[in-house]
Amino acid sequence: MLDSLVSFVKGFLAATFLAVNTVVGFTLMIPFALAKLLLPVRVVRHVCDSALNAIAENWIGVNCFWMQLVGRTRWQISGAEGFDRRGWYLVSSNHQSWVDILVLQWVFNRRIPLLKFFIKHELIYVPIIGLAWWALDFPFMKRRGGASAQKDLETARKACEKYKVIPTSVISFMEGTRFTPRKHDQQHSPYTHLLKPKTGGVGMALETMGELFDCLVDVTIVYPHGVPTFTDLMTGRLDEVVVTIRREPIPQHLLVGPDGRPAERAKLQAWINGLWQAKDAEIGRLSGSRR
Numbered sequence: 001m002l003d004s005l006v007s008f009v010k011g012f013l014a015a016t017f018l019a020v021n022t023v024v025g026f027t028l029m030i031p032f033a034l035a036k037l038l039l040p041v042r043v044v045r046h047v048c049d050s051a052l053n054a055i056a057e058n059w060i061g062v063n064c065f066w067m068q069l070v071g072r073t074r075w076q077i078s079g080a081e082g083f084d085r086r087g088w089y090l091v092s093s094n095h096q097s098w099v100d101i102l103v104l105q106w107v108f109n110r111r112i113p114l115l116k117f118f119i120k121h122e123l124i125y126v127p128i129i130g131l132a133w134w135a136l137d138f139p140f141m142k143r144r145g146g147a148s149a150q151k152d153l154e155t156a157r158k159a160c161e162k163y164k165v166i167p168t169s170v171i172s173f174m175e176g177t178r179f180t181p182r183k184h185d186q187q188h189s190p191y192t193h194l195l196k197p198k199t200g201g202v203g204m205a206l207e208t209m210g211e212l213f214d215c216l217v218d219v220t221i222v223y224p225h226g227v228p229t230f231t232d233l234m235t236g237r238l239d240e241v242v243v244t245i246r247r248e249p250i251p252q253h254l255l256v257g258p259d260g261r262p263a264e265r266a267k268l269q270a271w272i273n274g275l276w277q278a279k280d281a282e283i284g285r286l287s288g289s290r291r
Contacts, residue, residue, distance in 0.1 A: 007235040010070040014234035017066035025059040033135035079245030093219035095173035160208035193283040210255040
């Protein structure tokens with residue numbers, strides 16, 4: 001009974017902080033978003049994007065505060081040192097839960113430029129936060145295949161063109177969706193702990209701004225005691241998170257060549273498959289060593 005009451009109080013505090021923080025942050029974004037919309041010139045975009053990113057980083061900082069307040073999470077993070085906030089990074093991570101996003105923000109906030117996610121188109125309709133993602137130029141992807149896939153690639157291309165204005169971190173959950181055993185079986189995935197990686201968004205990022213990226217930031221997230229829900233996070237039941245970060249040089253042959261032609265998709269897929277094999281083995285090692 002007491003544990004339930006404590007969880008309820010923690011959840012209430014976390015929800016209150018999150019709601020107030022989101023409303024305040026969005027309110028501060030409105031004038032800069034409108035200015036960027038009405039005056040689409042480079043100098044205005046640069047000023048507005050810098051202000052919008054700073055507001056978003058403060059929003060993340062407050063979220064990290066309430067995460068620390070309600071939880072006693074043990075963070076095992078390796079490889080997060082030595083990044084440059086003035087750099088450009090292509091970030092990739094495995095994906096198991098909505099909690100992954102806050103974990104990544106916890107790890108990278110103010111260490112690298114603000115993370116810009118490829119997210120599902122339906123999320124633009126989420127009250128307040130959907131409009132905030134739009135103002136921050138998050139690319140909304142429909143992910144339905146066929147003609148929709150071509151539209152997604154064009155959306156990614158336009159977003160990446162905008163990211164050339166100020167230092168940016170482009171992140172892609174290359175699995176395209178959260179890992180579940182059912183999805184794993186449906187895909188007949190060759191990996192034990194991962195779904196098959198998709199290269200569309202990453203390929204477009206490399207094609208559009210590959211020469212700007214300092215490296216690929218390869219992130220592996222493991223929850224040793226089981227994948228948490230967002231409710232677990234807000235009620236302080238996220239007990240341990242293991243995050244390993246590796247910087248991988250982006251092979252020159254995967255960038256746009258002197259003739260302006262993008263890299264062959266098969267070569268990009270082969271490179272990512274190699275990264276995925278190493279990540280799969282690492283997840284197995286980290287999970288097994290903490291059982």
